[in-house]
Amino acid sequence: MQNYIKLKKILEDLQPYSIKLGLDRTIAMLEALRNPHHAFKSIIIGGTNGKGSVAQMLSDSFIHKGYRVGLYTSPHLIQLNERIKVNNKSIDYNTLLSLSLKLEPIAKEFGATYFEFLTVLGFLVFKNLNVEYAVLEVGMGGEFDATNVVDPILSVITSISLDHTEHLGKTIEEITKTKMAIIKKIGVIGKNPPNVVDLIKQSKNVPLYFVDEQYVNRAKNFDLKFLKCDYEKENLACAMLAVDSLNKHYNLGLSAEPMKDTYWPARFEIIKSANKTFIIDGAHNIDGTLRFLECAKKIKGTKMLIYSSLKQKDYKKILNIFDGWFDEILITKIKNQNSINESDIKGTLKNYHFLEDVNTCLQYAQQSTYKNIFIAGSLYLAALAKACSIVEESLP
Structure with a gap:
């Protein structure tokens, strides 16, 4: 616990809520540390939704083959060290603090952000623990994200x-341009609108592989143990194509088979108790919300939704999407300075209740007659819900 508190203090001193796009600070830190990211081969994963699931699927495939693999994802759900894993094990805080103390003066010298610090810390961990391959999830965008300093064998x-239109652009085309900047040697592209596909084809003169009906059908025939929502089959198709592309170009001998057991929390995660079913999803943008709702509609029985969001998200549009599909909607606040409040949603929904915190919502839900309790709108909300005793006691 002491090591975690010390690490948290280092990160807080870096102004954790600031977003400063650009690679200069990350490159400068890495050069000062003799470029630890050159010690392993990288696979980088970008996109709006599905990045984390695909990253975990690929990590599982590498581990199954016997490779030593690092996994870097964000944000964390409950524990900070979830972001940096080797062979699916979160790195202990003693190791993270030891390397952070080495990194701290360099990070302060170059004015690094919270995310840049953690990205470089991940690279240091992977080098020190002799990782062969690292699977890296882009934080936001692509072109100016700290992860984009690597020269990946596959993107x-x-x-x-x-999503993140205030930073990445107001149109799909603008967002596509920044995201496809991570493609350097070989690109694998998931299911996307024709204008996105055409733009990538026109802009990138490297081998490109696009998810087609063959991969969609292969994914449909896979029985995923934990990732039950339909949108995960699209993520699976993307991961399958990535595995085949890695095998084709690098002869790695990877298999999609271990992806059947991939677990990625708070993605239509179903937790059953004696008389309730809790379904937790981190959907926080329009596309993710529509995909979540498609799955929610298929669940039989009465339904309550517990919702919260950050103010910079399209929460009014999202609430309009949800309106009419649930027997009751509870709105709450999350522990974040940018959380929505009751005044923000007035006039958006006809019928709802506002309760002050997630725990109160879950107690209300537990005493209700509703069979299915859905929790969606933010990964911050998902984390708070999973940590509540009512849900925690129902975990397997």
Whole structure:
């Protein structure tokens, strides 16, 4: 616990809520540390939705073949060290703190952000623990994201839709341009609108592989143990194509078979108790919301939704999408300075209740007659819900 508190203090001193796009600070830190990211081969994954699931699927495939693999994802759900894993094990805080103390003066010298610090820290961990391959999830966008300092052997782009428009652009085309900047040697592209596909084809003169009906059908025939929502089959198709592309170009002997057991939390995660079913999803943009709702509609029985969001998201449009599909909607706040409040949603929904925190919502839900309790709108909300005793006691 002491090591975690010390690490958290280092990160807080870096102004964790600031976003400063650009690679200069990350490159400068890496050069000062003798470029630890050159010690392993990288696979980088960008896109709007599905990045984390695909990253975990690919990591599982590498581990199954016997490779030593690092996994870098963001944001974390509950514990900070979830972001940096080797062979699916989160790195202990003693190791993270030791390397952070080495990195801290360099990060302060170059004015690094919270995310840039953690990205470089991940590279240091992977080098020190002799990782052969690292699977890296882009934080936001692509071109100016700190992960884009690597020279990946394969780049994956999942689905692209509108999100983070204040930083990445107001149109799909603008967002596609920044996301496809991660494609350097070989690109694997998930299911996307024709304008996205055409733009990538026109812009990139490297081998490109696009998910087609063959891969969609292969994915449909896979029985995923944990990732039950339909949108995960699209992510699976993308991961399958990535595996085949890696095998074709590098003869790695990877298999899609271990992806059947891939677990990625808070993605239509179903947790059953004696008399309730809790379904937790981190959907926080329009596209993710529509995909979540498609799956929610298929669940039989009465339904309650617990919702919260950050103010910079399209929460009014999202609430309009949800309106009418649930027997009752509870709106709440999350522990974030940018959380929506009751005043933000007035006039958006006809019928809802506002409760002050997630725990109160879950207690209300537990005492209700509703069979299915859906929790969606933010990964911050998902984390708070999973940590509540009512849900935690129902975990297998």
